[in-house]
Amino acid sequence: xxxxxxxxxxxxxxxxxxxxxxxxxxxxxxxxxxxxxxxxxxxxxxxxxxxxxxxxxxxxxxxxxxxxxxxxxxxxxxxxxxxxxxxxxxxxxxxxxxxxxxxxxxxxxxxxxxxxxxxxxxxxxxxxxxxxxxxxxxxxxxxxxxxxxxxxxxxxxxxxxxxxxxxxxxxxxxxxxxxxxxxxxxxxxxxxxxxxxxxxxxxxxxxxxxxxxxxxxxxxxxxxxxxxxxxxxxxxxxxxxxxxxxxxxxxxxxxxxxxxxxxxxxxxxxxxxxxxxxxxxxxxxxxxxxxxxxxxxxxxxxxxxxxxxxxxxxxxxxxxxxxxxxxxxxxxxxxxxxxxxxxxxxxxxxxxxxxxxxxxxxxxxxxxxxxxxxxxxxxxxxxxxxxxxxxxxxxxxxxxxxxxxxxxxxxxxxxxxxxxxxxxxxxxxxxxxxxxxxxxxxxxxxxxxxxxxxxxxxxxxxxxxxxxxxxxxxxxxxxxxxxxxxxxxxxxxxxxxxxxxxxxxxxxxxxxxxxxxxxxxxxxxxxxxxxxxxxxxxxxxxxxxxxxxxxxxxxxxxxxxxxxxxxxxxxxxxxxxxxxxxxxxxxxxxxxxxxxxxxxxxxxxxx
Ligand code: F6R
Numbered sequence: 001x002x003x004x005x006x007x008x009x010x011x012x013x014x015x016x017x018x019x020x021x022x023x024x025x026x027x028x029x030x031x032x033x034x035x036x037x038x039x040x041x042x043x044x045x046x047x048x049x050x051x052x053x054x055x056x057x058x059x060x061x062x063x064x065x066x067x068x069x070x071x072x073x074x075x076x077x078x079x080x081x082x083x084x085x086x087x088x089x090x091x092x093x094x095x096x097x098x099x100x101x102x103x104x105x106x107x108x109x110x111x112x113x114x115x116x117x118x119x120x121x122x123x124x125x126x127x128x129x130x131x132x133x134x135x136x137x138x139x140x141x142x143x144x145x146x147x148x149x150x151x152x153x154x155x156x157x158x159x160x161x162x163x164x165x166x167x168x169x170x171x172x173x174x175x176x177x178x179x180x181x182x183x184x185x186x187x188x189x190x191x192x193x194x195x196x197x198x199x200x201x202x203x204x205x206x207x208x209x210x211x212x213x214x215x216x217x218x219x220x221x222x223x224x225x226x227x228x229x230x231x232x233x234x235x236x237x238x239x240x241x242x243x244x245x246x247x248x249x250x251x252x253x254x255x256x257x258x259x260x261x262x263x264x265x266x267x268x269x270x271x272x273x274x275x276x277x278x279x280x281x282x283x284x285x286x287x288x289x290x291x292x293x294x295x296x297x298x299x300x301x302x303x304x305x306x307x308x309x310x311x312x313x314x315x316x317x318x319x320x321x322x323x324x325x326x327x328x329x330x331x332x333x334x335x336x337x338x339x340x341x342x343x344x345x346x347x348x349x350x351x352x353x354x355x356x357x358x359x360x361x362x363x364x365x366x367x368x369x370x371x372x373x374x375x376x377x378x379x380x381x382x383x384x385x386x387x388x389x390x391x392x393x394x395x396x397x398x399x400x401x402x403x404x405x406x407x408x409x410x411x412x413x414x415x416x417x418x419x420x421x422x423x424x425x426x427x428x429x430x431x432x433x434x435x436x437x438x439x440x441x442x443x444x445x446x447x448x449x450x451x452x453x454x455x456x457x458x459x460x461x462x463x464x465x466x467x468x469x470x471x472x473x474x475x476x477x478x479x480x481x482x483x484x485x486x487x488x489x490x491x492x493x494x495x496x497x498x499x500x501x502x503x504x505x506x507x508x509x510x511x512x513x514x515x516x517x518x519x520x521x522x523x524x525x526x527x528x529x530x531x532x533x534x535x536x537x538x539x540x541x542x543x544x545x546x547x548x549x550x551x552x553x554x555x556x557x558x559x560x561x562x563x564x565x566x567x568x569x570x571x572x573x574x575x576x577x578x579x580x581x582x583x584x585x586x587x588x589x590x591x592x593x594x595x596x597x598x599x600x601x602x603x604x605x606x607x
Pocket of ligand 1: 301302303304305306348349350351352353354357400401402403485486489602603604
């Protein structure tokens with residue numbers, strides 16, 4: 001998704017902004033641009049393609065102590081040099097970068113065109129630059145920008161530079177994140193703290209409907225609608241610069257897969273309570289009495305976060321016997337959902353910025369429901385909107401596809417499931433068994449990762465396939481869904497997850513010797529059923545690969561990867577680790593862009 005970074009201070013802005021753009025690359029983009037202010041004029045460079053294409057225009061040499069820069073992920077107007085941001089008014093005095101969508105752009109364009117204004121791009125953003133130029137009556141830039149934005153319907157995280165006002169930049173937010181980074185006599189801002197962690201010590205998140213004037217020595221925030229001042233409290237940056245490094249790994253995805261043992265340790269840290277064999281979740285801020293009143297749970301998220309919710313729903317139902325369902329946040333928010341008083345809603349999101357998940361949270365809150373957030377990014381919009389929940393503490397996830405945050409989200413839901421279970425029928429011994437298994441989880445994950453070569457070999461047998469099935473039952477089905485999502489996202493191989501029980505109701509027709517099936521085969525009470533599914537596929541000549549546990553009965557498959565049995569509720573999580581590596585190695589064999597798969601963005605901040 002689009003990224004914004006801005007700088008004002010005592011140093012040359014361009015190198016800092018170019019570095020910031022590189023930090024935003026992971027989010028996915030199709031063009032980039034920069035505007036630097038100096039001596040009453042702006043210098044602009046923008047280009048379709050990668051940041052290295054922009055660098056060919058040598059923007060890093062532009063002189064000036066303030067500037068704004070942008071990575072674009074096209075929404076209105078195809079990716080092109082002219083549609084890349086920043087966008088300027090006709091005089092070239094004002095430049096704007098923008099994330100989000102201006103819904104009334106067509107009407108505003110028509111009105112501006114009637115006044116003789118010619119457009120130089122097809123974007124919605126350009127209207128804002130022209131509106132600002134028209135409305136500038138010499139008032140403070142912040143009030144001119146606010147007046148322009150009051151004419152705009154839609155979402156924005158937006159930054160404005162005015163060549164005539166070299167001591168300030170203005171940023172505004174409505175539905176798309178903007179945060180300020182406070183440095184040493186310099187200020188930065190961005191749509192993602194990754195862009196400025198190296199230069200800032202603390203952070204301030206703008207809220208929707210806020211506008212800020214940013215100067216080298218500080219900032220002022222106001223409400224966009226009536227101009228009243230707002231009070232913000234900076235917080236320390238949680239993730240330092242090193243956390244964003246790839247280290248010796250070739251891809252962020254592989255690094256983040258390797259991060260998992262440590263990430264899970266951090267998710268667990270301080271949350272296991274061996275005295276009562278339960279878990280301690282201070283952030284949920286709900287007393288035992290409130291939790292006992294919960295009769296139903298609904299978990300919301302998108303993509304892998306939704307699938308983590310499916311796995312978590314199984315855990316909660318098994319351990320706490322509370323009816324629990326996961327649903328895609330994007331579907332939930334549009335079906336006028338019934339919000340029940342005795343239902344606990346949980347939003348799962350790595351970034352804490354996914355638009356559909358945020359909208360679902362807002363819909364629940366509007367109707368008086370209670371929502372907990374299971375979120376990785378501290379201070380993100382969903383985390384703040386929920387105000388209570390469980391932080392994953394997984395560290396930054398840079399690869400577009402989620403790996404460690406999927407695992408940590410399921411672990412967080414397991415912590416909640418144990419907590420709810422211990423308030424109900426889960427015994428002391430049951431709690432002790434699960435806590436011991438959670439503590440052992442990081443070492444088990446590390447042991448699986450050490451056997452990467454086995455998976456890499458298996459992956460060669462998938463590399464030439466066009467289609468694959470991922471099959472599982474109950475919790476195994478959630479893992480099949482996640483395995484298939486990873487494979488399709490990074491290897492572009494068509495992978496379809498199906499409940500193993502449903503295969504004979506249709507998809508069996510697609511089984512051929514060229515269509516491999518991956519079956520998630522925990523040794524649970526559905527093992528015999530899953531073995532029957534394997535027979536069905538084999539009888540139609542389909543190759544079958546299993547992720548399973550060591551056992552006495554040989555499983556009649558064409559290849560398998562065995563992981564140790566830990567405890568039934570957590571075994572599916574372990575079975576997922578080889579599937580992450582499988583997707584990674586298939587994508588390697590197919591020479592795909594693993595960290596930035598085509599058409600995808602990290603954090604989907606538009607509808
Ligand atoms: C899949 C993936 C996406 C995200 C989804 C939600 O590997 O990364 O499907 O899971 O876009 O993102 P968050 O968790 O940031 O809300």
